[in-house]
Amino acid sequence: xxGPSTSSMLPLLCVRLLAVLxxxxxxxxxxxxxxxxxxxxxxxxxxxxxxxLWCGAIFSYLLIxxxxxxxxxxxxxxxxxxxxxxxxxxxxSTLLLSPRDASDFMASGARAASAAQVSPGRPVWALxxxxxxxxxxxxxxxxxxxxxxxxxxxxxxxxxxxxxxxKRLAHLCRELAAxxxxxxxxxLVCSPACQVPFAAGTLRPLLVLPSSARAWPQQRLHAALLHxxxxxxxxxxLTQTASSLVCCLFWFVPLVWFAHWFLYAEQEKACDxxxxxxxxxRRDYASCLLFAARRGPALSxxxxxxxxxxxxxxxxxxxxxxxxxxxxxxxxxxxxxxAALVIGILVLLGxxxxxxxxxxxxxxxxxxGTWVNTEYPGTFRQSQITVIRPDYVAExxxxxxxxxxxxxxxxxxKKTWVDESGNTYCQFFLKYTKGMxxxxxxxxxxDKRGQTLEINSRKAREEDMSRYLEDINLELQAYWIYYLSK
Numbered sequence: 001x002x003g004p005s006t007s008s009m010l011p012l013l014c015v016r017l018l019a020v021l022x023x024x025x026x027x028x029x030x031x032x033x034x035x036x037x038x039x040x041x042x043x044x045x046x047x048x049x050x051x052x053l054w055c056g057a058i059f060s061y062l063l064i065x066x067x068x069x070x071x072x073x074x075x076x077x078x079x080x081x082x083x084x085x086x087x088x089x090x091x092x093s094t095l096l097l098s099p100r101d102a103s104d105f106m107a108s109g110a111r112a113a114s115a116a117q118v119s120p121g122r123p124v125w126a127l128x129x130x131x132x133x134x135x136x137x138x139x140x141x142x143x144x145x146x147x148x149x150x151x152x153x154x155x156x157x158x159x160x161x162x163x164x165x166x167k168r169l170a171h172l173c174r175e176l177a178a179x180x181x182x183x184x185x186x187x188l189v190c191s192p193a194c195q196v197p198f199a200a201g202t203l204r205p206l207l208v209l210p211s212s213a214r215a216w217p218q219q220r221l222h223a224a225l226l227h228x229x230x231x232x233x234x235x236x237x238l239t240q241t242a243s244s245l246v247c248c249l250f251w252f253v254p255l256v257w258f259a260h261w262f263l264y265a266e267q268e269k270a271c272d273x274x275x276x277x278x279x280x281x282r283r284d285y286a287s288c289l290l291f292a293a294r295r296g297p298a299l300s301x302x303x304x305x306x307x308x309x310x311x312x313x314x315x316x317x318x319x320x321x322x323x324x325x326x327x328x329x330x331x332x333x334x335x336x337x338x339a340a341l342v343i344g345i346l347v348l349l350g351x352x353x354x355x356x357x358x359x360x361x362x363x364x365x366x367x368x369g370t371w372v373n374t375e376y377p378g379t380f381r382q383s384q385i386t387v388i389r390p391d392y393v394a395e396x397x398x399x400x401x402x403x404x405x406x407x408x409x410x411x412x413x414k415k416t417w418v419d420e421s422g423n424t425y426c427q428f429f430l431k432y433t434k435g436m437x438x439x440x441x442x443x444x445x446x447d448k449r450g451q452t453l454e455i456n457s458r459k460a461r462e463e464d465m466s467r468y469l470e471d472i473n474l475e476l477q478a479y480w481i482y483y484l485s486k
Contacts, residue, residue, distance in 0.1 A: 014130035020068050021133070025253045027350035028061040031343055032255045038339040039262070047269035047321060049336050054266055055239065056343045058259040062246050064350040133252065140248030144241075151200055154208070158191035165190050166214050169221070173207065176225050179278075180233050190214060196292045197224045199231040202238045219280070223288045226275040236267050265314045269321045276322055286322050289315065358424075363416035365390070366424045366446050371453045371482030386482060396435065407435025414468060422448030425471075429463040441466030453482040 035057040039050045165173070165188050173188050184205055192211045200206045207228050213221060231237065243260050250256040276285055293315055371386045385397040388411070396407035414427040424446050431439040442457040457478040460466040473479070 014126040018126060018129055018133070020065065021250075024061060024065040024068055024350070025250055025256075027346070028057075028064050028250075029253065029255050031060045031346050032057050032259055034342060034346075035259075035339065038335060041335050045335075047266050047273055049333070051263065051266035051270050052336065053339055054259055054263040056340060058243050058246050058256065058263055060343060060347050060350075061250050061253070061256060063347050065249070067347070067350065136251040137248050140244070140251055144244055144248070154191050154193050155189060155206075157193055158189050158208075161192050161211075165209070169209070169214055172221065173225055173229075176222075177229055177232075180226075180229050182229060182233050184232075186229070186232060197228050199228040200237050201232075202241050205232040205237075207232065219284055220288050220291070223275055223280045223285050226278050226280065227271045230271040230274040231267070234267065234270070236271075239267070240264065261314075265317065268314070269318055272318055272322050282322055286319050289319055289322070358416065358418065360413050360416045363418070363424050364392070364411075364413060364426060366450060367426060367444055367453065370485040372485045373480055373482045385485065394430075405434065408433050409436075409438075412463065424448075427468045429460075429466055430457065441468045443469045443472060445472045451484045453484070455480045455482075 035053045039053050042050050042053070169190075170188060173186065177186050182205070187201070187204065187206045189206065189208050190211045190213060191208055194208050194210045197207070197209045197213065200208065207225075209224070213224070216224075240263075243263055247256050247260050272285065272289075276282055367388050368390050369388060371388065373384050373386065384406075387395045387397065387405075389395070392411045392413070394409050394411060395405035396409075397405055409430045409432045412429040412431075414429065416424065416426045418424050426444045428442055428444070429440070430442045438457075438459065439461060440457050440459040442455060445454045446452065454472045454474075456469050456472055456476050458467060458469075
């Protein structure tokens, strides 16, 4: 049997990609629920503390995904998939504990669809779902790209219009930036196309003001600059960009979008609180928020949302946060520290449970080699050598002086896995093409040291009629044991 082709491997790779994405989404959604209730407990504390919680919630999706794909496992084993998993609870638990197991289950289900004229081992549905996911990711990235282009065009238009900040505005911006502890140079731009102030720039901080801001009263200008400089000091543009990228990857998970919206709302309220604590009167600051909200289309820029219901809700929360003094910073730290500890443990466990398992091709390589049978000759008259080749073909040679193959059989892999002890298993359908007239289901096991190989086999004419073992049975008549030849 030749190695798997690209056309057959691609759908199976899509199955495993979907399994890892689904596992990360489920585990991180559990973290979202914990963060939601923790944020409710911190409702009377400072917005910056709740902002940290929502950062942990949304970035846990990305961290668990990366740990699942690239980190070594903290768990030493991966259990084999039952041959007949059933029930929603078992499916969900399998996806949570081991996405590779879930991918094997889904791939086996796809192979079982051969009765419906589907090619065995080629789950086309997984390829279609992967393409749908990739399309959503590209659509989200395209939206981010459009936003970056619009910002670039806005800067070009501002440069051409000649609406530069006057000396009073530039001096006030430098003075407030220095007072806020911002050491990086903040570019200040006035644009006629801008209706409300906003901060941008993930690497180079940028503060954009409307052209009319040059004529604003000192109080309103002072409040607006304090708010936007607080965004720059807290690296909020970078956080928002990273959060948007997570939304692109997990666009199919509604809780990711809720976390993104809560993150935005809390960072806005955190900057509002910082501006008020810097000396701006609460009523005056609230009136500045209402002034910006009355500018119609600019409301979406104020709230970061395009739903009128969420716009109104967040604007109300921001005004309530400004008008009502919050508790001291020490009040919420115990809850925040406990929530951060729980989130960190869940992220590590989430990545550990979703360890990067061996692919069928990688597991098969553990069986490749020259194996000597000295204890169970089986149907042969004397001990033998079995050579398992990388091209999914095995040769039987008599021991010790035979130079030509007495028998030759092909290997068609059905499933591979690693058990608790580190032993590697391979279920396959074998068919002799030289020597014996035998075809059937077989199970190979090689120990974790790669020194001992055991085989069981059952006779069957067709692959679809085969009954496969889940473990090596020494009591079966068709049992052989081999040792790796030096």
